[in-house]
Amino acid sequence: xxxxxxxxxxxxxxxxxxxxxxxxxxxxxxxxxxxxxxxxxxxxxxxxxxxxxxxxxxxxxxxxxxxxxxxxxxxxxxxxxxxxxxxxxxxxxxxxxxxxxxxxxxxxxxxxxxxxxxxxxxxxxxxxxxxxxxxxxxxxxxxxxxxxxxxxxxxxxxxxxxxxxxxxxxxxxxxxxxxxxxxxxxxxxxxxxxxxxxxxxxxxxxxxxxxxxxxxxxxxxxxxxxxxxxxxxxxxxxxxxxxxxxxxxxxxxxxxxxxxxxxxxxxxxxxxxxxxxxxxxxxxxxxxxxxx
Amino acid sequence: xxxxxxxxxxxxxxxxxxxxxxxxxxxxxxxxxxxxxxxxxxxxxxxxxxxxxxxxxxxxxxxxxxxxxxxxxxxxxxxxxxxxxxxxxxxxxxxxxxxxxxxxxxxxxxxxxxxxxxxxxxxxxxxxxxxxxxxxxxxxxxxxxxxxxxxxxxxxxxxxxxxxxxxxxxxxxxxxxxxxxxxxxxxxxxxxxxxxxxxxxxxxxxxxxxxxxxxxxxxxxxxxxxxxxxxxxxxxxxxxxxxxxxxxxxxxxxxxxxxxxxxxxxxxxxxxxxxxxxxxxxxxxxxxxxxxxxxxxxxxxxxxxxxxxxxxxxxxxxxxxxxxxxxxxxxxxxxxxxxxxxxxxxxxxxxxxxxxxxxxxxxxxxxxxxxxxxxxxxxxxxxxxxxxxxxxxxxxxxxxxxxxxxxxxxxxxxxxxxxxxx
Numbered sequence: 001x002x003x004x005x006x007x008x009x010x011x012x013x014x015x016x017x018x019x020x021x022x023x024x025x026x027x028x029x030x031x032x033x034x035x036x037x038x039x040x041x042x043x044x045x046x047x048x049x050x051x052x053x054x055x056x057x058x059x060x061x062x063x064x065x066x067x068x069x070x071x072x073x074x075x076x077x078x079x080x081x082x083x084x085x086x087x088x089x090x091x092x093x094x095x096x097x098x099x100x101x102x103x104x105x106x107x108x109x110x111x112x113x114x115x116x117x118x119x120x121x122x123x124x125x126x127x128x129x130x131x132x133x134x135x136x137x138x139x140x141x142x143x144x145x146x147x148x149x150x151x152x153x154x155x156x157x158x159x160x161x162x163x164x165x166x167x168x169x170x171x172x173x174x175x176x177x178x179x180x181x182x183x184x185x186x187x188x189x190x191x192x193x194x195x196x197x198x199x200x201x202x203x204x205x206x207x208x209x210x211x212x213x214x215x216x217x218x219x220x221x222x223x224x225x226x227x228x229x230x231x232x233x234x235x236x237x238x239x240x241x242x243x244x245x246x247x248x249x250x251x252x253x254x255x256x257x258x259x260x261x262x263x264x265x266x267x268x269x270x271x272x273x274x275x276x277x278x279x280x281x282x283x284x285x286x287x288x289x290x291x292x
Numbered sequence: 293x294x295x296x297x298x299x300x301x302x303x304x305x306x307x308x309x310x311x312x313x314x315x316x317x318x319x320x321x322x323x324x325x326x327x328x329x330x331x332x333x334x335x336x337x338x339x340x341x342x343x344x345x346x347x348x349x350x351x352x353x354x355x356x357x358x359x360x361x362x363x364x365x366x367x368x369x370x371x372x373x374x375x376x377x378x379x380x381x382x383x384x385x386x387x388x389x390x391x392x393x394x395x396x397x398x399x400x401x402x403x404x405x406x407x408x409x410x411x412x413x414x415x416x417x418x419x420x421x422x423x424x425x426x427x428x429x430x431x432x433x434x435x436x437x438x439x440x441x442x443x444x445x446x447x448x449x450x451x452x453x454x455x456x457x458x459x460x461x462x463x464x465x466x467x468x469x470x471x472x473x474x475x476x477x478x479x480x481x482x483x484x485x486x487x488x489x490x491x492x493x494x495x496x497x498x499x500x501x502x503x504x505x506x507x508x509x510x511x512x513x514x515x516x517x518x519x520x521x522x523x524x525x526x527x528x529x530x531x532x533x534x535x536x537x538x539x540x541x542x543x544x545x546x547x548x549x550x551x552x553x554x555x556x557x558x559x560x561x562x563x564x565x566x567x568x569x570x571x572x573x574x575x576x577x578x579x580x581x582x583x584x585x586x587x588x589x590x591x592x593x594x595x596x597x598x599x600x601x602x603x604x605x606x607x608x609x610x611x612x613x614x615x616x617x618x619x620x621x622x623x624x625x626x627x628x629x630x631x632x633x634x635x636x637x638x639x640x641x642x643x644x645x646x647x648x649x650x651x652x653x654x655x656x657x658x659x660x661x662x663x664x665x666x667x668x669x670x671x672x673x674x675x676x677x678x679x680x681x682x683x684x685x686x687x688x689x690x691x692x693x694x695x696x697x698x699x700x701x702x703x704x705x706x707x708x709x710x711x712x713x714x
Contacts, residue, residue, distance in 0.1 A: 072438030075458040079578035090438060168576035170455035171421075171433055172442040173569055251438035256570070259371075259421075259435065272330050280323035287316035 018134065021126055025138045029104065035142070038100040039149050045096060046088035046154035053077050053084075054161050072251055080167045081158025082177070085184045086254065088154035089147070089191050093247050097146055097191070098198045098223050104142045105202025106215035108135040109285065113210040119290050128286045136203055136278060143195040151188040171256040183253055190250040194266060197243035197273030198223060204281040207288065240265070243273050345503045346510035348534050353498045356512055356532055363537030369423040369570075370507065370561035376415055376554050379684030404454040404461035404582065406443050419559075423566040431570055446571040450584075453573065460575040463584035495519055495636025506531045506540040507558040518637035522705040523547060524685055525637055536563065546684050547702070553685050633709055640699035640709045671703070675710040 029035055049071075057078045072090040076083040109132070112118040121131060158164070167180045175183070202219040209215050226242050229235055239245050246266035252259040351359075412418070412434070421433040434441040439456035445465070452461035501515035511531040518525055524547050531541035541557030575581050632639050668679035671689065678691035680703050689697040689706040695713075697706050 072456075075456070076576070076578075079458075079576055163577075165577075168455075170438075170440040172440075172444060172451070172453040172455070172573050174572070174574065248438050255433075255435070255440060261371075272326075275326045276323050276330070279326055280320070283319035283322055287319050 018126075018130055021124075021130065021134045022137060025134050026141065029138050029142060030145070034107075035104065038103060039146060042092060042096055042100060042146055042150050043153040045092050046084060046150060046157050049074075049088055049091060050077070050084055050154070050157035050161050072248070073254075076168070077158070078162060080180075081160075081162035081164050082155070082167055082180050082184060084158035084162065085151050085154040086187060086251070088150050089187060089250065090248065092150050093191055093194065093250075094227060094244070095223075097143075097150070098195060098244075099220050100146050101139065101143050101195050101198050102202050102219035102223055103216045105139045105199045106206050106217075106219040107212045108139060108203055109206040109281075110209050110215035111206075111212035113290070114212040122290060129282060132203075132207075132282055132285050136199065136281075139199040139203060140196055143199055144189075144192040147188050147192040147195070151184060155184070169256040170251070170254050173256040175256070187250050187253050190253060190263060190266075193270055194247050194250065195270075197270040197277075200274040200277035200281070201243070204277040204284070207281045207284040210291070241269070243269060245269070346505060346534075348503045348510055348512060351500055351512060353500050353514065356500055356514055357498070359537040360514075360532055360539060361537075365536050365538045365563060366426050367424060367565045368538070368561060368563050369566040370421070370558045372420040372422055372556060373417065373559050374413060374420060374554075374556040375417040375552070376413065377551055377684065378415065378553060378686075379682075404441070404452040404457070404459040406450075406452045406461065423570050425566055425568075425571065429571040431566075442573075444571055444573045446573065449573075451573045451575075453575075453579075458576065458579045460579045460581040461584070462575075462581055495638075501529065503534075504531050504541075506533075507561045509540065509561065510534045511540050520636060520638050522701050523637040524687065524700050524702055531557070544685075548684065550684070633713065634699070634701075638699070638701050638705060640697050640701060640706065642709075642713065643696040643698075644694065669703075671707055673707045673711050675707075675713070678710070680706065 053074065071087050073083045073086040077087055109118070112121060122128065126134075164177060166174055166176055168174055198219070201222065202215070205218045205222075206212075206215040209218075223244070227244050230239055230242050230245055246262050246269060249262035249266045252261075252263055419435040421431075421435065423431045428445075428447055430445045432443045436456065439454075441455070442451075442453045444451040444453070448465050450463040450465060452463075453459075454461075495518060497515075497517045497519055499515050499517075501513045504511050504513050511533050514530045514532055516528040516530070526545040526547040526549070529541070529543045529545075530539050532538070533540050540561065542554065543552045543557070544554040545552050630641055630643050632641055634640050668681045668690075671678055671680050676692055678689050678695075681688045681690070682703060686698065686700055687703055687706055689703075689710055691697075691710060695710070697710055699706065699709075701709075
């Protein structure tokens with residue numbers, strides 16, 4: 001078969017095929033026990049925080065020792081259950097969420113190679129670029145799903161344990177509960193978007209190795225390293241380029257008026273990571289010898 | 293995205309090995325290019341966005357000062373960035389724990405107390421949001437990580453709200469304080485212009501130093517410089533909005549060079565009326581409210597007053613008042629036992645503590661003595677010997693016979709003053 005023939009066979013694939021591939025990929029990912037366990041852990045965090053705050057404040061004292069300690073927004077939870085959403089996201093964003101994303105992203109290519117299914121995937125006339133893109137979209141959708149699981153679980157627990165109603169923004173102005181819910185949704189989207197940098201990094205690491213475990217461990221290791229480096233004051237010149245540096249900017253959505261500067265920086269940085277590591281993953285994956 | 297997508301399924305064996313190797317390597321050009329473009333964008337965009345200094349009609353320093361005086365901005369909202377680098381020893385966590393200890397020490401201490409909160413501005417970089425709608429409604433918010441401290445003045449109420457600890461401080465602007473507030477605002481701009489003009493006569497040069505863009509607005513730069521040598525103040529630049537006469541940026545650079553000691557400026561400003569809801573505040577349910585105590589009334593009033601100065605509208609004036617007029621204070625005007633020597637920017641305050649002066653390293657002994665010594669430098673002169681404590685702006689000389697010389701002057705000038713006083 002000449003090259004031209006192959007090209008002709010590949011070209012007429014309908015664009016719908018990509019969606020079929022994506023649907024396949026999504027069902028495979030979300031049906032895995034590992035994924036479900038990760039999501040269950042994420043759903044458990046708000047339950048733990050909610051119950052802990054409820055018990056601690058049972059005698060009327062304020063949570064966080066009253067001195068403003070603990071995760072962001074924790075002191076407001078007893079007054080409005082909606083704040084549990086923000087606290088839960090602030091508590092899971094530094095570690096639980098990116099770890100879950102790192103596991104799924106690290107597994108994306110290396111896991112297939114490890115299980116020996118990668119070459120069968122490539123036999124399907126999808127092309128490597130398209131397969132990689134599908135994998136990345138799946139990971140990004142997982143970021144969104146994971147964030148929404150935390151938010152919905154927190155909202156449910158918050159509604160069950162604490163009163164709901166109008167809430168006070170951190171600028172001291174009042175907004176209605178409906179607007180508060182809208183802000184919560186925006187915050188969940190901002191948090192999900194904060195993770196697309198880690199997702200791209202994980203996918204790139206995943207193309208480097210044939211061992212799923214190695215890829216996951218490397219991604220989570222990088223995540224921890226970057227977070228530690230972000231705490232070292234001597235590195236302040238580099239810190240604005242760490243993917244985790246602006247993560248807490250989602251809290252700016254609770255200001256009135258919203259302070260967009262850092263949110264925009266965060267989104268720009270995540271897009272940059274997605275572009276750099278996404279294209280690096282493409283360069284690696286499309287040029288790689290698939291042996292497994 | 294993939295120029296080579298069509299041969300994704302071909303194996304390397306079909307094409308020439310060498311060519312394919314080169315082609316594989318060529319793919320890495322994409323991520324490298326993306327990174328390069330990003331780096332170039334980060335480096336170049338600020339340079340390109342700086343569209344040069346605006347072309348504004350020429351104006352004299354006198355006219356500019358009058359413009360500031362006539363400024364009657366009543367409604368504004370914006371974001372202010374303040375960086376202070378006084379060159380104090382970096383005590384890091386110790387400093388903040390001491391501060392919070394001091395603030396929360398008393399039983400009525402509240403983290404929402406404005407005086408405790410605003411001292412935080414004395415060091416580091418902070419982002420503030422300001423909003424004002426006439427003399428009755430002002431709001432100042434200090435943006436923190438996932439939290440905010442707001443100081444809201446609405447009518448006769450002054451609220452402080454610390455979202456991190458969910459604590460509220462409530463004070464009222466009493467009738468008398470209200471009266472002098474009512475009298476003060478028209479006086480403030482004039483005061484400032486007069487002070488600036490007085491400063492201009494002998495020891496200070498005041499010039500218009502071109503134009504600049506601040507927060508997207510065209511502004512004139514007013515340059516205030518001490519004429520004498522020996523001052524640690526290098527120059528003060530005030531950027532004044534060309535339309536409204538509102539000071540937009542205030543920079544104080546030390547004579548010793550380096551970064552600015554105080555740099556406060558709008559990064560974004562709007563002169564539209566802020567939403568009325570901005571100034572409405574009701575304590576959230578469950579928040580701990582600390583009412584202003586009778587004893588604390590003064591601090592409340594001060595907070596109310598300091599408010600105007602803290603507000604961006606006045607910060608240029610506030611700061612300049614703080615620094616420039618120092619020179620104007622007549623000798624002996626200070627607290628008891630203090631006199632002022634020198635004039636203008638080189639004025640030095642002298643206290644006589646009458647005591648033994650600083651315990652020197654040897655007499656205090658031990659670790660403490662070493663610590664004290666490490667903060668200051670030993671100097672000797674005709675006056676005897678003493679210790680100089682320096683920051684980037686203010687230097688102090690403490691002689692061994694208990695005299696203290698403090699001023700915004702260099703070490704040498706302090707020693708000279710001490711020698712002369714002998």
